[in-house]
Amino acid sequence: MAFTGRGQPVAAGGGGPDREAALTRYALLPLRVFLGVTFIYAGLDKLTDSAFMAASGPGSLGELMHSVRDSAAIPGLVDLALKSPTGFGYALAAGELAVGIGTLFGIFARLAAAGGALISLSLWLTVSWTATPYYYGNDLAYLMAWLPLIVAGAPVYSVDALWPGGRRRRRGRRGALFT
Numbered sequence: 448m449a450f451t452g453r454g455q456p457v458a459a460g461g462g463g464p465d466r467e468a469a470l471t472r473y474a475l476l477p478l479r480v481f482l483g484v485t486f487i488y489a490g491l492d493k494l495t496d497s498a499f500m501a502a503s504g505p506g507s508l509g510e511l512m513h514s515v516r517d518s519a520a521i522p523g524l525v526d527l528a529l530k531s532p533t534g535f536g537y538a539l540a541a542g543e544l545a546v547g548i549g550t551l552f553g554i555f556a557r558l559a560a561a562g563g564a565l566i567s568l569s570l571w572l573t574v575s576w577t578a579t580p581y582y583y584g585n586d587l588a589y590l591m592a593w594l595p596l597i598v599a600g601a602p603v604y605s606v607d608a609l610w611p612g613g614r615r616r617r618r619g620r621r622g623a624l625f626t
Contacts, residue, residue, distance in 0.1 A: 472602050475595055482592060483551025486563060490543035493536060500536045508536040511574065519573040528573075542566055550596065553605020560596035567593060 493499055501507040509532035516525045528535040542562060549559025567590040575584030582588070601607050 475599050475601075476603060478592060479550055479553070479556075479596060479601060482560075482563060482589075482596070483547045483549075486543045486547030486566075487551065488547075490540045490547060493540035493543070500533055502532045508532045508539075515574050515576070518577045520576045521572045524569060524573050539566070550601075553601030553607045556601035556605055556607050557597055560593045560600075564590055564593035564597060 496506075498504065498506040499508055502509040504510065509529070512525050512528045512532060512535075516522055516529070519525050543566065546559050546563040546566065549555050550563060567586050571584060571586035571590055575586045578584030
């Protein structure tokens with residue numbers, strides 16, 4: 448017969464509540480790593496692509512914004528970007544880097560996830576709004592992927608979990624859930 452770390456027997460074919468709780472804590476880790484790495488890559492890619500950061504010309508953010516302006520769900524968002532495409536490009540890249548680093552390392556993880564959701568929502572309402580059928584627009588899928596991280600945060604392998612308040616909150620929640 449197998450036993451949990453607390454000396455309680457584990458049901459055959461199961462894992463018991465402790466195992467399920469542990470698996471639940473780690474369930475969002477692959478999503479967190481994927482989104483963190485992806486947003487870091489996206490930010491670095493923008494910063495290192497001089498054509499993208501240009502206000503006009505082939506492959507530039509300015510050209511992209513002009514091409515989606517009339518089909519965007521909220522053209523006012525595109526107009527804001529068009530006031531300074533280069534400045535907007537740097538702001539977007541910096542935001543993606545901050546979100547990616549915060550998500551990957553679990554630094555203010557819920558806030559980072561909310562930032563990622565905001566970026567994805569903005570891109571969905573502007574750049575990928577006209578994707579047909581709607582699920583071809585990847586920004587909507589990214590938006591949905593951020594939602595569980597907003598709710599759950601980064602309970603494992605994160606800076607947030609190392610902070611004294613993070614440990615206290617986890618201990619309090621665990622006691623409330625499993626007693």
